[in-house]
Amino acid sequence: MVFSSNIFLFFYLPIVLGLYYLVPGKYRNLVLFLVSLFFYGWGEPAYLALMLFVIVVNYIGGAVVAARRQAGKSAKSALVLSLALNLAVLGYFKYAGLLLGTLRAVPLFAGISVPDIPLPIGISFYVFQSMSYVIDVYRGEAAAAKSPLCFGTYVAMFPQLIAGPIVRYRDVAKQLNSRQTSQQQFADGVRLFVIGLAKKVLLANQVGALWEALIPGVGALSAWFGLAAYSLQIYFDFSGYSDMALGLGRMLGFHFLPNFNYPYMAKSVGEFWRRWHISLTTWFREYVYIPLGGNRIGMARNLRNILLVWALTGIWHGASWNFLLWGLYYALLLVAERLFLERMAARWPGMLRHLLTLLLVAFGWGMFYFTDFGEGLRFFARLFSFTATGVHERNLCLAYLPILLLAALAATPLGKRLWKKFEPSPASGVLQILGGSVLFLLCVASLATQSYNPFIYFRF
Amino acid sequence: MKEKTRDKWICVLFCGVLGLVLLLFLLLPHRSFSEKEKRYLAKAPQLQSSSVLSGAFSREVETWAADHLPGRDWLVGLNAWYDWASGRQGSKDIYRGKSGRLYEAPAPADQEQIRRNTAAICAFAQSLDRSVDLMLVPSAGYVLQEDMPPLTDPYQDNLLLQAVEDSVEGFAEPLDLLACFCSEADPEALYYGTDHHWTARGAWLAASRYLESKGRQTLPSAAYQVTATEGFYGTTYSRSALWGGGGDRIELWDSGGRFRVTNAEASGDHQGLFYREHLTESDKYPVYLDGNHSLLRIHNERGSGKLLLVRDSFASCMACFLADSYEELVLVDLRYYRGAVSQLVRDEGFDDLLILYGLNNFMSDGNLIRLE
Numbered sequence: 001m002v003f004s005s006n007i008f009l010f011f012y013l014p015i016v017l018g019l020y021y022l023v024p025g026k027y028r029n030l031v032l033f034l035v036s037l038f039f040y041g042w043g044e045p046a047y048l049a050l051m052l053f054v055i056v057v058n059y060i061g062g063a064v065v066a067a068r069r070q071a072g073k074s075a076k077s078a079l080v081l082s083l084a085l086n087l088a089v090l091g092y093f094k095y096a097g098l099l100l101g102t103l104r105a106v107p108l109f110a111g112i113s114v115p116d117i118p119l120p121i122g123i124s125f126y127v128f129q130s131m132s133y134v135i136d137v138y139r140g141e142a143a144a145a146k147s148p149l150c151f152g153t154y155v156a157m158f159p160q161l162i163a164g165p166i167v168r169y170r171d172v173a174k175q176l177n178s179r180q181t182s183q184q185q186f187a188d189g190v191r192l193f194v195i196g197l198a199k200k201v202l203l204a205n206q207v208g209a210l211w212e213a214l215i216p217g218v219g220a221l222s223a224w225f226g227l228a229a230y231s232l233q234i235y236f237d238f239s240g241y242s243d244m245a246l247g248l249g250r251m252l253g254f255h256f257l258p259n260f261n262y263p264y265m266a267k268s269v270g271e272f273w274r275r276w277h278i279s280l281t282t283w284f285r286e287y288v289y290i291p292l293g294g295n296r297i298g299m300a301r302n303l304r305n306i307l308l309v310w311a312l313t314g315i316w317h318g319a320s321w322n323f324l325l326w327g328l329y330y331a332l333l334l335v336a337e338r339l340f341l342e343r344m345a346a347r348w349p350g351m352l353r354h355l356l357t358l359l360l361v362a363f364g365w366g367m368f369y370f371t372d373f374g375e376g377l378r379f380f381a382r383l384f385s386f387t388a389t390g391v392h393e394r395n396l397c398l399a400y401l402p403i404l405l406l407a408a409l410a411a412t413p414l415g416k417r418l419w420k421k422f423e424p425s426p427a428s429g430v431l432q433i434l435g436g437s438v439l440f441l442l443c444v445a446s447l448a449t450q451s452y453n454p455f456i457y458f459r460f
Numbered sequence: 461m462k463e464k465t466r467d468k469w470i471c472v473l474f475c476g477v478l479g480l481v482l483l484l485f486l487l488l489p490h491r492s493f494s495e496k497e498k499r500y501l502a503k504a505p506q507l508q509s510s511s512v513l514s515g516a517f518s519r520e521v522e523t524w525a526a527d528h529l530p531g532r533d534w535l536v537g538l539n540a541w542y543d544w545a546s547g548r549q550g551s552k553d554i555y556r557g558k559s560g561r562l563y564e565a566p567a568p569a570d571q572e573q574i575r576r577n578t579a580a581i582c583a584f585a586q587s588l589d590r591s592v593d594l595m596l597v598p599s600a601g602y603v604l605q606e607d608m609p610p611l612t613d614p615y616q617d618n619l620l621l622q623a624v625e626d627s628v629e630g631f632a633e634p635l636d637l638l639a640c641f642c643s644e645a646d647p648e649a650l651y652y653g654t655d656h657h658w659t660a661r662g663a664w665l666a667a668s669r670y671l672e673s674k675g676r677q678t679l680p681s682a683a684y685q686v687t688a689t690e691g692f693y694g695t696t697y698s699r700s701a702l703w704g705g706g707g708d709r710i711e712l713w714d715s716g717g718r719f720r721v722t723n724a725e726a727s728g729d730h731q732g733l734f735y736r737e738h739l740t741e742s743d744k745y746p747v748y749l750d751g752n753h754s755l756l757r758i759h760n761e762r763g764s765g766k767l768l769l770v771r772d773s774f775a776s777c778m779a780c781f782l783a784d785s786y787e788e789l790v791l792v793d794l795r796y797y798r799g800a801v802s803q804l805v806r807d808e809g810f811d812d813l814l815i816l817y818g819l820n821n822f823m824s825d826g827n828l829i830r831l832e
Contacts (some may be wrong), residue, residue: 395613398550
């Protein structure tokens with residue numbers, strides 16, 4: 001089930017909210033746990049068992065680690081064992097097909113069969129969350145979960161289950177045991193949810209349709225338009241989904257940390273990654289980069305750490321080699337920035353740095369999109385070719401220009417700034433309700449049409 | 461408005477709307493058929509352990525819920541109008557003209573498909589060792605080009621028709637409707653505004669051209685007794701979802717002739733060319749010869765000669781005019797007809813053979829290769 005669907009909006013959500021607010025506070029975790037299992041099982045009934053397995057393994061792992069720590073013994077082997085199990089699950093269900101398929105290209109292994117394992121939805125997110133729990137307990141940064149239910153609720157919680165953000169256990173540990181709900185919080189949640197829904201349905205889906213229509217075309221100009229459209233699509237798709245997750249969490253009394261902070265305003269690649277998918281970069285920094293020594297251990301090992309973290313970040317995004325390439329591309333850019341680019345660019349005008357960053361990020365999305373290297377190369381060749389754009393593509397670009405510009409504006413904090421100025425005025429309340437209603441209605445109208453609603457981040 | 465009041469309203473509205481839609485879905489009766497989409501809507505799925513485990517049940521529920529969402533048609537219309545207002549009509553498969561008329565977007569010029577279809581026609585003519593007539597109906601968008609809004613793809617009917625003509629040369633006799641239609645004083649009267657088909661007037665014009673080319677007698681438009689029905693909303697209307705605006709007027713041109721129609725799919729004869737029961741539906745075009753059938757025969761005792769019409773839906777209306785001239789008219793629709801057309805020709809000995817398609821259909825139809 002995705003949030004931007006009729007079934008979620010008009011069936012699942014009203015029933016869940018009704019149940020959640022009708023039961024006494026102490027049963028809310030139970031309700032949340034059960035409805036989350038239903039949410040997960042809706043699309044992937046067969047994989048419910050897998051998620052329950054991950055929950056049990058990590059709950060036991062956390063409990064054993066905590067017990068050994070308390071007894072003053074080393075908990076290292078328990079930690080390693082539980083991490084290994086998590087990575088085995090992720091490796092088998094996500095990467096086995098890729099690895100064996102690649103291995104088959106070697107003549108010696110040509111005969112091996114590649115298992116056809118459909119990717120369990122959200123596995124990369126909930127396995128990473130579970131790992132953060134055991135590690136936090138091991139480090140003493142979080143207490144072990146009080147009950148399997150409490151931990152299960154944390155892992156399965158439907159708002160962030162299938163597309164993040166990756167909520168670290170320590171950030172929500174307190175809220176899992178007791179949390180406040182209020183009218184204001186609920187309204188905050190609705191606001192976030194509607195904005196997220198509009199980002200996904202009214203912006204991402206539309207510019208995405210342009211991109212899909214332009215891929216098979218010819219001409220350099222339409223390729224640039226397409227790349228811009230795809231860059232906007234992926235941002236609004238993902239950040240819209242994160243907003244909806246945050247909003248739903250807020251309606252249930254949770255405060256998750258924001259996952260995006262206007263990434264396309266960044267003036268360097270490093271800054272971009274401090275603003276894009278923050279929960280993922282935080283995870284890799286906390287649990288991979290810093291434990292490896294981060295940047296305090298000399299140049300050579302620092303470079304190795306950057307390379308490793310970004311290779312992992314890349315391949316986390318999907319079981320295909322182009323994601324690895326995409327990650328290494330960022331490793332290269334970040335190293336270049338650290339070594340000389342940042343110092344060099346410091347004297348350039350901000351606008352230039354901004355544009356350059358956008359360009360580098362957009363190239364990245366080009367690598368990200370094409371899982372087939374040949375197709376990707378052809379696309380990049382088209383970007384830098386001198387072929388003219390056909391009438392059909394030109395018409396498409398112009399027809400989508402208004403929505404593309406709107407999306408570009410929406411990727412800046414301009415709207416927020418204007419709203420902040422306007423908010424104190426007495427009409428702002430009415431306007432907010434009216435504007436929100438119109439957005440919501442247009443989203444529902446678009447969903448009712450259901451012409452185009454693929455969800456990009458499903459593959460992770 | 462105070463923040464507290466505002467927040468209260470937001471909570472009430474949000475929960476209210478979600479709950480209300482759910483309630484309406486459960487309480488309102490569900491339609492089984494959507495006339496606008498011309499399809500049966502999904503039925504409530506049956507709960508079975510096997511379909512639940514495979515995830516099929518979930519997908520069925522989602523389709524069912526989407527099909528019966530309260531206010532669905534209205535919402536789909538809102539979305540269509542929103543897309544139109546934000547300037548994206550040109551990206552869709554139906555264009556809305558400046559006058560409000562709706563047009564099929566031009567079919568992509570698929571050279572390979574043209575080659576295959578024209579080759580099939582040539583082979584057909586060759587195997588019968590006689591020439592066939594070919595008539596392709598220009599698209600409304602080409603004839604009414606001035607009505608096109610900006611940012612729409614150009615119609616290239618002239619180029620496409622030329623290409624077809626060139627490749628069937630020597631095998632088929634193409635009849636040019638383009639010049640004839642474009643020189644009409646009121647070209648808007650030739651096509652519907654909410655449907656991709658031609659009107660009775662357009663079909664009459666084309667039929668007259670064809671009969672003239674065969675040296676046959678034609679009837680002037682004044683010779684017909686015309687009855688009209690308002691409120692025709694055709695396929696471009698349903699496909700665009702741009703609800704509102706006036707419907708078309710559909711005309712039955714009655715020459716006073718006596719016709720008997722036999723139909724491969726129905727037993728018994730039908731007296732007359734018009735199936736008036738379709739006039740009560742919103743898409744009234746099937747009033748002509750009951751829409752698409754694999755094989756139809758029209759008998760007219762006062763006519764002479766025998767004509768085979770290999771056709772798409774454009775012919776349903778035009779056959780009503782050709783029927784005045786021929787004693788027997790056989791209409792074959794290759795999308796449904798499973799026999800060999802060349803065998804049919806050998807068996808029945810037709811005086812004339814005409815292949816009639818709308819240009820857009822001709823460009824995309826893959827069934828012509830079954831002519832032989």
